[in-house]
Amino acid sequence: MEGLELLLPGNLVRTDPATIEAHSQDRWHAAEAPSCVVLAKSTSDVQKTLQFAHLHEIPVTARGAGVGYVGGCVPIQRGIALSLAEMNSIKEIHVEDGVAIVEPGVITNDLQQAVLEKGLFYPPDPASLKECSLGGNVATNAGGPRCVKYGVTRQYILGLEVVLADGQVLQCGSRCHKNKTGFDLVGMFVGSEGMLGIVTEVTLRLLPNPPARAMISCSFREFHEAANAVQRVLGAGHLPSALEISDKFTLQAAREHVGRELIPDGDAHLLLEIDGQESSVQSECAQLEKLLDELNVVTLASAVPEEECERIWEIRRAFSYSLRATGLTKLNEDIVVPRGRLVDLAKFSEQLQEETGYSIASFGHAGDGNIHVNIMVPPMENESNLKQVDEALDRLFTQILAWGGVVSGEHGIGLAKKRWFSQAVSPVAMQVHQTMKQALDPKGILNPGKFLG
Template identity: 65%
Template sequence: MTPTWLPALTELLGPNQVSVEADTLAIHGTDKWFAANTPKAVVFAESTADVSATLRFATENNIPVTPRGSGVGYVGGCVPLNGGIALSLARMNQILELNPADGLAIVQPGVITGDLQNAAAQLGWFYPPDPASLKECSLGGNLATNAGGPRCLKYGVTRHYVLGLEAVLMDGTILRAGGRCHKNKTGFDLIGLFVGSEGLLGIITEATLRLIPHPPLRAMLSASFDTFAEAAHAVQQILGSGHLPSALEITDRFTLQAARNYIGDTVPTGNAHLLIEIDGQPDAVPLEIAALQTLLQSLNALTISAAIGDLACEAFWKLRREFSYSLRATGLIKLNEDVVVPRGKLVELVTFAENLQAESGFPVACFGHAGDGNIHVNIMVPDMNDPDQRDRAEIALDRLFHHVLSLGGAITGEHGVGLAKKRWFPEAISPGAMDVHQRLKSALDPNNLLNPGKFVTPISE
């Protein structure tokens, strides 16, 4: 049924920016998680003024609004659970400024992460955050979830590169926080408040991002091991020997086999795998790679391959980025959980995952960022629409998250809470922290219209 408020919204923004076409509604009703709910209308914002006008209109008419970037999230964060308006920021896709002298870029939220990286690299500068979906995910989505990626170990996550931002509150108020300075301690950390807030407090419409000089040379090692425990031990030895790789990735047996089935024999042998990336000055990188090769040989690596330079390294990274697609190619639904454990608990986590596989009857695949303990545990379910399978999957997820919390871990490292992890959120933070979350939501969105139905509601609800 066409909503009664649609003509007024269309008149406010124009017919080219409001759609109720069935295909458009369906696309904007889901992300890469399995949940979906169709919005009543999709608004394609083209400016901050459009976002402000839409939110002000929605507040006046009590309409839920769910912001959306590229829709490649894994937790249902952009699913419009209460219908209403799906607010797409995809058309706000301009790099407004690249300024090496100031070491920054100013971007709109619809810019694709990889496009900013490429544009900065052409000037000899570097934007390090690198989620695996960097060729399709948007910076707005990265900001909303405080996205990470393999390079977090050395360079940090999205929040560490935000100097300033512009955001719109539910009542249409436009605020700016931070600016162009690399140091700025003026007032509360409003940037930190909005980065990672998953669109529950406001919608980011512009960001000023820190750039750093691009490392002159990078190199990589690909090493396979007979067991996951040996690969995890190698991680500790690498870091304990004074090396700080820019990335340190680990992969288990099931994921490797799925990749072999999908890609072919180019996938290394063995039951566990490490990818190690080093970057820095041309005189230093080859020496460090040689030292790491010697170390890996002493740690019983089955195979060791090296890559020097961007093109050779990208071939290794292409393999890493294919892991998710390889798992999807199994035909199973991939419940991708980005849990985090203290680094010393990696073997315990994967051992638990192997036991969970036997207990649940579902394959469980583990891979991810070994250097910071952020491991993607993927429970592979044939059919989430089958009630029995869905119940067993929910039990398996419950066991996983409780075990992670018992290890002193976190339920999400980079994907966010969204819908997928909503029921574990109260256990993952302290009662005092929950109270503060609800107070903030109540202050900025008292009627719970902005991305409603997710993990925080106003106190009144």
């Protein structure tokens, strides 16, 4: 990559073993070493990298913080790992316009805290928010607990600067909260997993920060009771800002990891958050407590002070890390089912657990049917292990699709779900994907080897 070093002086192109290794994997198990790593500091660096790669037909795999769950940023065909992590400045927060303009490497939580100081709110809240980047969130259309009320990352992207495969810089969208000018180019890049262009600047929509919130934590003896409570809450006309469910295995792992005294008794748990003006939050919280109290709960508690709410969220965000701490490999699937299928999903998971011998931990965003079904397997060191896991996933995904569900609600397809992509979309939808890819990246240099081959 000598030519590239000449184009990008200042030690931006790295080939030392430590940097190569640090850019070969995310939180999934696949790994491949890139031939070199580019640590971009500006749009111009990205542009030069792509012009060079386009000319020489070298694969380029974008990387944000590298905490994806599907191997999306793994440079599986080697070439250049293009890190956006050092493009991490918050360029503007404009209160009157309700807009922030950021570079892609900004960590999600840093943006949330910065806008909060100005009385504004950026709702998308992946559990990895203290580690993941906004560029990665855009490329995976990340979600999180608050999406039940506020929607996923796509709903907060007003404009993008994208460097195309041949190095041209595209500005799309604007800083306006509504825009119907031409095709929805912003939407085309959101969720495109680094396969259509490299995002170098993001214009985000911000909301007024709700002045008050409250949380309700309640537990049940059985998962189906918690799932029934979800329907009862929504059926009574409430739209909580989060509605999270978790099962027995998850709760047990959390008791081991964060402390028995912090996790309520019971084998299923529901967490609700309500936000808004103080008086409406208080009255809605009281109504919800009354409703839940009539549903055979094991424990029921509410929290109002901000620090207490945040403490409860910290515990919820620790669920993923608690499962990891069991020492088993956690295959975190982010399937979505039509919400009425939550109980069917729980029954199916129990059956799958019995038949495969793998423990299954389920928790997640019950309000929108997006449940993290974690298949807990022994460390994946051999081929037969991998085959068995794929067979278990075959059964899970086939059932989800038969219910009209989808194989990914927020993590993306990447390498992890590549095997199931053609089953998950229609032949015509597959053809449209290929057409778009061919139009924007005719030489196929952007993140090759992922779900479009």
